[in-house]
Amino acid sequence: MVDSTHSSFARKPNWNWLKIxxxxxxxxxxxxxxxxxVNVLIGDGEVWRHLYHTVLADYVQNSLLLMLGVGFGAFAIGVPCAWFTSMCEFRGRKFLSxxxxxxxxxPAYIIAYTYTGVFDFAGPVQTFIRDVTGWSYGEYWFFEVRSLGGAIVMLTLVLYPYVYLMSRAAFLEQSANTLEVSRTLGYSSQKAFFKLALPLARPAIVTGLSLVLMETLADYGTVQYFSVNTFTTGILRTFYGFGDIAAASQLAGVLLLFVAVLILLERYSRHRIRYHSSGLRKATNRRIELKGSRGILTTVFCWLPVLFGFILPVGVLIYWALFKAELPGWDFVQLAWNSFYLAALAALIAVSLSLLLCYAIRLNNDRSVRASxxxxxxxxxxxxxxxxIGTIVPLAWLDHRLIDLIKYYTGENxxxxFSGTLFALLFAYTVRFMAVSLGAxxxxxxxxxxxxxxxGRSLGLSPxxxxxxxxxxxxxxxxxxxxxxVFVDVLKELPATLVLRPFxxxxxxVRAFELASDERLIDAAPPSLMIVLVGLVPVILLSRSISSRIEHSN
Structure with a gap:
């Protein structure tokens, strides 16, 4: 009886409704x-032609330069830091890892506001320089924070952890035997890194860089605040300024092409190059000792991204929030409540649907379910x-059909x-962050x-x-x-919330963005700090999980 139950369960799950x-x-x-x-294809083209002849080249150029700059910066920080913390031994390695x-x-837009408040012309750094030297505006050079270069620096500081995380996991999986073979060939530690370790970690590095570049293309708050014309700012400007959904969709279609190319390149890289761990001793069992000046330089190099990417901006936010900003009132409580319950609802919806989809694969593991x-x-x-944009168009169409139908039968408006309500926001959040919950x-x-x-089935339990x-x-x-x-990602999401939020x-x-746009940077500190503090929770859990896996493997 048990065997027949087993075989019938394996042959015919009998839960085809999950597949549907x-x-x-x-x-x-x-x-x-x-x-x-669809809107790319049906647009009349008049606004698109205007965009093509005026600003499209600027959007393409700035987006490409932004991607190249952030990609290079994330690689230059993430890969060396991953190598040092996984393969070397130096002072502070465990903490820095x-x-x-x-x-x-x-979030990138929050670090952008913070550094603008510190390094802009009216900020404390340039004010101190003028007070000490007596120089006036135009008599000295200082890095322009609100620029394309500034946007590259801000995005690099918060996105390099994607490359660091992927690279470190790849380095930790490499066996000590591989590095020992390199020594027998006369390779120094530097040569072993470039000739063996780096090529072996290439698929993981490319995956991390792909995530960095997609996040760079998706950024709106930083580039908008720094007045850098990219596709994200152009899409919203066209949507609100021209009121032309088709033209905004056409710009979105070009941006979508960029994203598709990144996805294809990442998959091609993984398909063409495959490396397998030997299953022998991990390289972490024999770390390279870095002492003297090499150890000091390595420690300083690994501390710099932590200092400028987290400690300095968060310290400034804490100072502003505690000593300069007005005490948060009931408005702030309402903002926090709106953010938290919206994020909680979106997380519950996304994870519930993910459970259904993943269980559908488990019971009906065919091509159509996997593709779905x-x-x-x-x-x-x-x-x-x-x-x-893809959310508001169909929901607005559906709303107008329902309004006409109800008015026809009842005479009431x-x-x-759906559109202009929390339903639209929750739907957009679910579409945006479903992959996160699906992966977990x-x-x-x-x-x-x-x-x-x-x-379980042999004991008579239903699926x-x-x-x-x-x-x-x-x-x-x-x-x-x-x-x-998902909760934290929804809390940080800016462009979708700006477009779809109810009146x-x-x-x-949104409040932090509005205050910063009005140059009220200090007043933007409390909501910004709240987002950062909540965002720390999954980061701490992620680091603890990685540490426990490393200790277990060693």
């Missing part, structure tokens, strides 16, 4: 990108501006039901052996009860991780 649900969810979540693509992740908690889950996770690769849930489910499902009684207790960590990461509805991110 997975395909339906993927179809719904793909609507924003389809809307953008997780502290280098801290800048991930600071892949489509559902595409949103994370898209900037919030594209998702916002019910107003907007899939990782957790992948660790549960299929034999546990079969054992729903297997999920409830067996999987969910084992998935607690993965589910909580997914909830937390008179603000969040911490």
């Amino acid at each position: 649900a997975a395909i339906f969810i993927a179809a719904i979540l793909s609507i924003p990108i389809l809307v953008v693509l 997780w502290a280098l992740l801290l800048p991930m908690a600071v 889950v892949g489509i559902a996770g595409l949103g994370y690769a898209l900037p919030g501006t594209i998702i916002a 019910v107003g907007l039901i 849930v899939q990782n957790g489910l992948g660790k549960i052996k299929p034999s546990m499902d079969m054992a 729903a009860k297997v999920l409830k009684r067996i999987h969910m207790p084992l998935l607690k960590g993965s589910v909580l991780t997914a909830l937390l990461i 008179n509805f603000n969040t911490l991110a």
Whole structure:
């Protein structure tokens, strides 16, 4: 009886409705990108021609320069720091190995406001220089923070941890035997790094750089505040200034092409180059001792991104919030409440749908289900501006049809039901961050052996009860991780919130952006600091998880 139950479970899951649900969810979540693509094709082209002849070249040039600058900066910081903390021994290595992740908690637009307040013409640094030297404006040179170069520096400081994280994981997986072979060939530690370790880690580095470049393309707050014309600023300017959704969609389509190229390059890199660990001793068992001047220089080099990417901006925010900004009142409490419950709802929706989709793969692991889950996770690769436009167009169309229908039968005007409400925001957040929760849930489910499902079914449990009684207790960590990461990502999201939020509805991110845009940088400190402090939680959990895995492997 048990054997027949096992075989019937393996042959025919009998939960085909999950397959239909997975395909339906993927179809719904793909609507924003389809809307953008359709509007690219049906636009009349008049505004697009104007953009093409005036600002499009500027958008392309600035976006490419921004990507090149941030990509180079993230590589130059992330890869060496990953090598030093994983393969070398120097003073402060253990602390720096997780502290280098801290800048991930600071959104790029917040670090941009902070450094502007410190280094701008009216800031304390330039004021001190003028007071000491007696120089006036134009008599001395100082780095212009509000510039393309400034945007590159700000984005590099908060995005290099993606490259650091991926590179460090790759270096830690490399066996000591590989490096010992390099020594027998007469390679120095530097030559072994360039000839062996770096090529072996190339797929991981390319993955990290792809994430950095996609986040760079998606950024809006930093480039808008620094008046750098990129696709994200151009899309919103066209959307609000011209009121032309088709032209904004056409710009979004070009940006989408950039994202598609990045995804294809990353996948091509992984497809063409595959390296496998030998399963022997990890290289961390024999770290390279760095003493004297080499050890000091390494320590300073690894401390600099932590200092400028986290300690200095957060310290400035704390000082402003405690000693210069007005005490937060009920308005701030309302902002925090709006942000927290919106982020909590979005996290619950995204993780619930992720559980359904991942369980559909577990019970119906065919091509259509796998493709549906892949489509559902595409949103994370898209900037919030594209998702916002792709969300508001179909919801506005649906609202007008419903308003006309209800008015026809009842004579009443019910107003907007979907667009201009929290529904639109929650839908956009779900599309944008579904991939984050899918990754965490899939990782957790992948660790549960299929034999546990079969054992539950042999005891007469339905698939729903297997999920409830067996999987969910084992998935607690993965589910909580997914909830937390989506929560923090929604809390920091700016462009989608700016476009889709209801009237008179603000969040911490939007309020910080509005205050900074009005040059009230000190007043922007409390909401900015709140976002950073909440963002620290998943970063700390991530570093603890990495540390525990390293200790376990060693």
